[in-house]
Amino acid sequence: MKDQLHISEQVCFPVYVFAKEIINQYRPLLTELELTYPQYLVMMVLWEYKEQTVNQLGEKLKLDSGTLTPLLKRMEQKDLVCRTRSTIDERLVHISLTLKGEALKEKASCIPAQLMESMNVSLEDLTNLKNIITKILKQ
Amino acid sequence: MKDQLHISEQVCFPVYVFAKEIINQYRPLLTELELTYPQYLVMMVLWEYKEQTVNQLGEKLKLDSGTLTPLLKRMEQKDLVCRTRSTIDERLVHISLTLKGEALKEKASCIPAQLMESMNVSLEDLTNLKNIITKILKQ
DNA sequence: ATCAATTAAATTGCGCACAATTTAATTGTG
DNA sequence: CACAATTAAATTGTGCGCAATTTAATTGAT
Numbered sequence: 001m002k003d004q005l006h007i008s009e010q011v012c013f014p015v016y017v018f019a020k021e022i023i024n025q026y027r028p029l030l031t032e033l034e035l036t037y038p039q040y041l042v043m044m045v046l047w048e049y050k051e052q053t054v055n056q057l058g059e060k061l062k063l064d065s066g067t068l069t070p071l072l073k074r075m076e077q078k079d080l081v082c083r084t085r086s087t088i089d090e091r092l093v094h095i096s097l098t099l100k101g102e103a104l105k106e107k108a109s110c111i112p113a114q115l116m117e118s119m120n121v122s123l124e125d126l127t128n129l130k131n132i133i134t135k136i137l138k139q
Numbered sequence: 140m141k142d143q144l145h146i147s148e149q150v151c152f153p154v155y156v157f158a159k160e161i162i163n164q165y166r167p168l169l170t171e172l173e174l175t176y177p178q179y180l181v182m183m184v185l186w187e188y189k190e191q192t193v194n195q196l197g198e199k200l201k202l203d204s205g206t207l208t209p210l211l212k213r214m215e216q217k218d219l220v221c222r223t224r225s226t227i228d229e230r231l232v233h234i235s236l237t238l239k240g241e242a243l244k245e246k247a248s249c250i251p252a253q254l255m256e257s258m259n260v261s262l263e264d265l266t267n268l269k270n271i272i273t274k275i276l277k278q
Numbered sequence: 279a280t281c282a283a284t285t286a287a288a289t290t291g292c293g294c295a296c297a298a299t300t301t302a303a304t305t306g307t308g
Numbered sequence: 309c310a311c312a313a314t315t316a317a318a319t320t321g322t323g324c325g326c327a328a329t330t331t332a333a334t335t336g337a338t
Binding site for chain 2: 005006007009010011012013014015016017018019020021022023026037041044045047048060061062105108109111112115119120121125126128129130132133134135136137139
Binding site for chain 2: 290297
């Protein structure tokens with residue numbers, strides 16, 4: 001029987017490398033906006049939904065409070081988001097955009113196109129990739 | 140023009156989530172062997188190549204010495220690998236398996252199959268996925 | 279042979295990512 | 309109402325991942 005314990009036989013390893021490579025491609029673009037990739041993900045959710053609790057962000061981004069709490073505090077330090085504990089239910093912390101955070105959307109608008117260019121991938125491969133992965137993740 | 144700054148429109152986000160999900164699927168299997176996923180990758184390279192310098196490992200795994208040096212020290216602590224500075228070229232550190240590290244290959248042999256099962260993906264999707272990603276990474 | 283340039287690994291510092299636990303508030307049940 | 313169970317966020321601790329720098333050894337060009 002064939003030995004499966006080789007890097008070259010693995011499917012997971014290319015996925016792992018590819019995910020890191022994507023973040024590395026984003027890095028120079030996001031550094032200009034003083035954002036990391038996970039912070040950029042938070043911004044995208046907030047640009048779309050205006051306000052989210054820590055849990056809601058966590059569900060959308062698949063991150064827990066152990067990751068999000070310190071990350072959001074750093075974003076608060078940079079005056080990108082507000083963290084406000086709910087008065088109705090004091091367990092909840094609402095995350096919303098500051099004016100600076102709202103304004104950053106404009107600057108970020110060119111990032112998707114820039115990234116597409118830097119990755120140099122056909123639209124076809126990209127859609128196939130997305131379809132397969134979302135199919136796997138849905139189960 | 141359509142707003143591209145939405146999580147749902149992104150291709151990179153599913154890749155990022157998928158890569159994390161893979162590592163989370165590996166976690167319970169690898170925890171039994173007292174390995175993390177990156178440590179498992181190092182083991183796979185060493186099971187195949189017997190001995191590697193830090194740089195050679197880094198090239199194969201796309202990791203730098205800043206990541207590998209402390210990781211390899213932890214693996215040395217667990218008596219999985221030996222770190223030996225070369226006498227011929229003292230800049231090089233050779234990483235090789237201990238007997239315990241060599242023996243772990245046996246225990247790890249079932250992991251690829253177990254992971255395939257826990258991921259519940261068709262072989263077709265998996266090969267397509269791998270082909271697209273390796274194609275993109277090759278450029 | 280000398281010394282600048284290169285190379286390899288280690289170090290420093292920061293930001294995730296996640297398991298496990300803690301703290302505090304709310305809900306649900308008798 | 310009381311109080312156990314649940315929920316939300318924060319905290320603690322460990323291990324990557326990478327940029328930037330440092331340390332030390334080797335190479336190469338004159």
